[in-house]
Amino acid sequence: MNAQTMRRIRQLHLYIGVFFLPAILFFAISGGLQAFRLQQASGWDGAPPPAWMGSVHIDQTVPHAEPSKQPAAAKAPADPVKEAERAARKRAALPMKIFVAVLAAALALSALLGAAIALNSRATRRTAVLMLVAGTAVPLALLLA
Numbered sequence: 001m002n003a004q005t006m007r008r009i010r011q012l013h014l015y016i017g018v019f020f021l022p023a024i025l026f027f028a029i030s031g032g033l034q035a036f037r038l039q040q041a042s043g044w045d046g047a048p049p050p051a052w053m054g055s056v057h058i059d060q061t062v063p064h065a066e067p068s069k070q071p072a073a074a075k076a077p078a079d080p081v082k083e084a085e086r087a088a089r090k091r092a093a094l095p096m097k098i099f100v101a102v103l104a105a106a107l108a109l110s111a112l113l114g115a116a117i118a119l120n121s122r123a124t125r126r127t128a129v130l131m132l133v134a135g136t137a138v139p140l141a142l143l144l145a
Helices: 003-034 051-059 080-120 125-144
Strands: none
Touching: 003 051, 003 080, 003 125, 080 125
């Protein structure tokens, strides 16, 4: 490819990256939280703090009403063998969960570094800022509509 084509490809990459930066950050953070199932109420007293993030990440909606708190149904006594198997699966999944959390943090950091690079160039700064604002406003408008 010639230099002109490469310059246009880099510029297109810059604008697409800056437009999707807010969504990339959001989904990296909420996905990292979901690796540990922090969006679920199990293990928390009431609704967990990142529940709204999980709702946006999974269902692409913001929860509008608090779920009704129903009394927990009485559980049958747990089978010790099944409980031991479940605990073993959880221990085996921990390294992958840690990897996903580190991946999410690296993706968020990479996106922020890309934004710093994109906003550093005086020639493309104005358009990059406009794309960043649009990339924040469009998903919020779609989510809240």
